[in-house]
Amino acid sequence: MVYASALPFHETGLATQEPRAELSEIFRFFRRRWAYILGTALIVALIAALVVLQATPRYSATATVAVQTQKGQLVDVQDVVSNLAPDTATMETQVSILRATRLAEQVVDRLKLDRDPEFNSALRKSGGFVLWNPKSWFGQEKPKVPEGKLSPLKAAERRTAIVSAVAKAFAIEAVPRSYVLSITATSSDPQKATAMANALADLYIQDGIDAKYEATRRASAYLQDRVDELRAQAVQSDRAAELYRSQSGLVGAVDGSTIDTQQLSELNSQLIVARSERAAKEAQLAQLRALSSGGGENGVETSGAILESPLIQRLREQESEVLRKLAELQATYGERHPRIINANAELRDLRSKIQDEVRKVAASAANDVAIARARESTLASSLGSIEGRVSRGGQASVRLRELQREADSNKSVYELFLNRLKETRQQVDVQTADSRIVSSAIVPLNATYPRVTSTIGAAAMAGLVIGILLSLALEKLDNTVRGAEALEGLGGGATLAFVPVVTGGYERPEEVVTARPQAMAAESLRTLRSALALSDVDNPPKLVMLSSSVPAEGKTFVSVGLARVSAQSGARTLLIDADMRHPRVHQALGVENHVGLVQVLSGEVSLEAALQQDDKSGMLVLPAGHGAINPPDLLRSDHMASLLERLRAEFDLVVIDTPPFVPMTDSQIIAKMVDKMVLVVRWGHTPVPVVQNVIKQIYRVGAPLVGSVLSRVDISRQANYGYGDYGYHYSRYGAYYGTKA
Incomplete structure (x- = not known):
């Protein structure tokens, strides 16, 4: 997985591996940070429990x-x-x-x-x-x-x-x-x-x-005030209309009309009737005169006025009766008979009376015509007089109607508000x-707050989230070297070995190689020795220096351990402490540091006098010595070069423990004289920028870097950072080695 970018693959293979890589990385993340996550969740849950248990139930x-x-309407308002x-x-x-x-x-x-x-x-x-x-x-x-x-x-x-x-x-x-x-x-x-x-x-x-x-x-109060105002306005407008009517002489009648207009209408009707009657009488009189001028009484008698006279009709009836009686008498008596004479006299008398009545009817018709004309003239005169008064009162009527409309409007508004006031008073x-x-609410039996179980559970879930966020932040802030991939990606070469943290009751950690040869630390050092031997099979390196980025990275432990496992294998091995500023090899091996490399290079003692032997492994040790005023000058001297050439011929492996590569120049000087250089990086401690800067410096000076070693590795935690790292396999086979140390 970690080397997928350098290997050929098919597109479908990449598609299937990427999800696995993501899932495995997530799994490793939780394996690395489970303590932070669960610890945070537990702390938050405990705080929540304390708060909940002290809270007052509600x-x-x-x-x-x-x-x-x-x-529902109780009243219809x-x-x-x-x-x-x-x-x-x-x-x-x-x-x-x-x-x-x-x-x-x-x-x-x-x-x-x-x-x-x-x-x-x-x-x-x-x-x-x-x-x-x-x-x-x-x-x-x-x-x-x-x-x-x-x-x-x-x-x-x-x-x-x-x-x-x-x-x-x-x-x-x-x-x-x-x-x-x-x-x-x-x-x-x-x-x-x-x-x-x-x-x-x-x-x-x-x-x-x-x-x-x-x-x-x-x-209601507003309506009462408004009704009072409207009542006053209605009364005032009525009074104004009546006052104007009386002042203008427009005495009211039905439908708002005046007496003059009523009289005008009545006189007009009477005049029309009078004219009709006068015309009828004139026609009747004209008929009588026409019949009279035509001659003969019978003509006049045929007029309607004569025929309609009751007296003339009775006289005609009597005349007919007399004529009938006379006819009967003439049939019996002669003309000179008294009865006939009396009948003729009675007939003449009746006809005389009829003529008198005809003349009276004709005279009466003439009188009626005169009376009708006089009445018509009187009505026409009265009508003209009233028309003048009506015409003069037209403008006054317009103003009166305006006042009357205003009064009616005020009364309508007043009645509307009065009815609404009555409804509101009822309401x-x-x-x-x-x-x-x-x-209605009933007395609750259980407290709604605090909800102990749910609150603690929610707090635990919140703690998990906080723990995950905290862990993610720590992951982002952690810029130390944690695996082979990161170290190799920085240009540190191949990761030659993972040296685990040594645990146990050792006086000095370096004793693990001799005390427990099957321990994981000892095996990792043997792995380092094998990697160095295989780095150049035809010409195995003899002069090997170990350096680091910063102090306290386990460089001396690796140097001592590498030399001891080499000596245990039967090779002639020499360990040189070239860190003249802060020597530590003599402390790791428990030897004296009075005479050492400083004295040999300065010519005070011979090499043989300065060498000491490690009783537990049989290797020889050249301590750093003391009293070095200017270590770079000593290391740059011809004595140092000749010394290393001599040691190359006498020993199978010379391990040189040097100071940190930067900023001191000691290691940089030695790097030009050795066969191979190994960079020791402390796992989970050395920042990536520091290692990157050291590697740049190594390549700048042309040091023969063969690879790197991760020291003081927590194997159980290292397994959580990368499946392909050696540490993963070391953790799985710790039982095989008998101990994790």
């Missing part, structure tokens, strides 16, 4: 209120405040009303919560240590000032704090897809929580009734709420 009681969608039409905005408005400070104040007053220590902090007794109250960490709190001794401003502030605390104890919600409001009160006392929820529900309903009552009362005493209680 109880919640819930009452539900329904907003009425329909309202229109409401001043219309019924609620529940929708989203209306329900949110009702929730805001329930959350209003005004209702919270009423709850405080009804239940006397200002005397309750739960809401009035001035009444609380100072307790002991409370984890989440910093004031209790440093002794007792300051004593509270009694209510009666507070200034008005402080009293108002305390009252506001109490009301605010009570308001925060309520949770108001609108139940989705319904017209129901949920009122939940929370308190340390279950009965108090129940009383608070029920009290707020009752106050909310009463507040709705009071609001409608107050609105109706104000509307004042008949107010119903827009809401009703669906269910």
